[in-house]
Amino acid sequence: MSEVKILLTEKEIPEKWYNVMADMPNLPKPPLHPGTKQPIGPDDLSAIFPMELIKQEVSQERWIEIPDEVREIYRLWRPSPMYRARRLEKALDTPAKIYFKYEGISPAGSHKLNTAVPQAYYNKQEGIMRLSTETGAGQWGIALSQACNFLGMECRVFMVRVSYDQKPYRRTMMELFGGSVLPSPSTDTEYGRKALAADPNTPGSLGIAISEAVEIAAQREDTNYALGSVLNHVIMHQTIIGLEAKEQMAKAGDYPDVVIGCCGGGSNFSGIAFPFVHDKLTNNAKVRLLAVEPSACPTLTRGKFAYDYGDTAGLTPLLHMYTLGAEFMPPGIHSGGLRYHGDSPLLCQLVHDGIIEASAIDQTSVFEAAKLFARSEGIVPAPESSHAIQSAIAEALAAREAGESRTILFSLSGHGLLDMPSYEAYLNGKLNDYPLPEDILANSLQNLPDVK
């Protein structure tokens, strides 16, 4: 029987990232300055980003070289394995073939480290030895703490206070790797002190944490800011997932009919899907690309295609994307990484142009799928990643229904070993599907910023 695991050697780690902008029929509208509402230029960004990342942000080169030093660190866990999920196929009694690309083997436990390492690297190249960032559930904070540690840099993480208190395992992970973690709002920034003055017991929010991290980066010469999703350069770094996956599919003598990934800010989905978008746009490949989001935060499926802020405070540039409105507060689902009101402008444009599909699914069906997957394949998936599992299972059952084979590839973006409280809630029947607060959504969509 053929192998369960399809492995590449370290020599096969891709030497270039793929930049989808080279192939897109329509580029996204440019980001706008939050004050002037005019397109921003490199100078607007250079206070908080290194020039090399700003160049990547606007580059239309198809292939961008991965620096040797970055590939050297990638070797600690890359190439990541691809699995043929034979036991899951059997459990589903489906003629479909199910493959998954597993990013949970990274030191960070998720795909986030793929971009944390080059971001830290390019900053260090330009003499910046200190990064600041925000983190919600902690996945991104762990990844950036690790990347800074590997490169001998400092990392300051503003962690939303409610997560800081409720997710001590994640906080300890960051600290183990040398990250300095502050509950946000903190007393270290003007914005934090203001928030604390307004409400000393505030649970914090990602919006506040972003504002704090950006404030530090903007004020301190020695500190830059790093973001874990949404931006073009972040998305591009993640294409290493899909580039490897294509090599692995070729080794398995196969090619996917459908590629599936969960979608929050878009970096995981785009990472696995964009190299196949390349095949579709340049080679007319017959591959479907499916982004899956939670029905509680249905950015791509229910959002408006418009300019909006990236944060709740309205301090970031305006991005043109599908958005639920920057003030939309999604219900407290267990997939913290997917609770974002916007999405990568690149991904949104491709959805808008009909090149990528999107769907939204309910939380309990996600955990049901996660359990079946864990029991079949032995891997405990992150709740976020389990959105892709649920959809892969749906595709496999549709194939059974249709009595036809189908090759399914999905990205398993992270493990769920630190998500046991969510599984406990699920196993004890304490997990709900949250109805989308339609009135709040409607309000939020009406309050999008005015851009002429």
Place this chain on the structure above:
Amino acid sequence: MSEVKILLTEKEIPEKWYNVMADMPNLPKPPLHPGTKQPIGPDDLSAIFPMELIKQEVSQERWIEIPDEVREIYRLWRPSPMYRARRLEKALDTPAKIYFKYEGISPAGSHKLNTAVPQAYYNKQEGIMRLSTETGAGQWGIALSQACNFLGMECRVFMVRVSYDQKPYRRTMMELFGGSVLPSPSTDTEYGRKALAADPNTPGSLGIAISEAVEIAAQREDTNYALGSVLNHVIMHQTIIGLEAKEQMAKAGDYPDVVIGCCGGGSNFSGIAFPFVHDKLTNNAKVRLLAVEPSACPTLTRGKFAYDYGDTAGLTPLLHMYTLGAEFMPPGIHSGGLRYHGDSPLLCQLVHDGIIEASAIDQTSVFEAAKLFARSEGIVPAPESSHAIQSAIAEALAAREAGESRTILFSLSGHGLLDMPSYEAYLNGKLNDYPLPEDILANSLQNLPDVK
């Protein structure tokens, strides 16, 4: 540069386990019946073990075939990767080469699944569809729950109450894989009810949990018992670690000067070391074999070589081993998996005969090593496994001191992602070295059972 990860294909999964009994100069003395103190026979064990495992327990065949069905399940994670720890070598500025074999990639997160799967399999072959066992910190309970799940069997786990309450992540893992977990003492067994009657608020103990699990298995026709370490067949199943490691060292064009593993009941250490014992005994290989235990529970280094019970209640057969006395209660170190008063009789005999070395080290030095390892290699190690890391680092520093190269191989038996509270205590300076309670040890050693 050569690869960081030395990988084998699934075709290279060993087809046989190695049985060290075939090569030992002196076999251990036989287990004795706890009542008659006469050697036990197969009939004494058949109430709780399947005949095939009883045969393996006494077999002196050098190679025992691994059933295809077991190898098929092994393929979910085996062969496990070996790493060259180049970043650690660099951090230590040592001429030594450090390799480690990583068992933390298993679905259970540790080496325990290597024996849980064949144990479940042989039971199923003989019509037993239900296993009972005990677990302390939860590693073994997770492994057996998963193995039973993969084979469609039931699993009943008696989890020491204090762990049941304090380690809910581990409990949830078992339940996610279908294990039914009871806090021990429970009301399900006579022994448990008696313990609860004596003290309704008892935190429980591994001794009580073993007694409960064995009671169920002895009384119910449909249920057998499974043990995660110590016994000969368990040790043998774990030799797959060392057999793969030898293939991987050969691929790297290397051979170890020293092989290191942490040691609680002995299954991890023996797993990596015994295939090299084979080289030493049959081929005069110049390889040192080093078992590392906590100084708080120094079985091999401070124990008595004598007959003793496996449990605190004195219900199990008497095994001839190094023991601290069945009533010895080690201090509450964070390496729960190494807090056992005895050790595998096979391993003990080899230590006694000077073929294997042992050493004992302090908890804080173990966590110090764990942090350096995590920051160098990106993997968070289990506190238990970090005993091997500490010793590997000591070997590497000795090599630097001596100005000579040295090839070091250690087993990284599990990840520490569910041990974050221990890391938090360490990072916050709240971790102590526990002085060994000398008076308690002396007492305990005086009270060993009388065997003529």
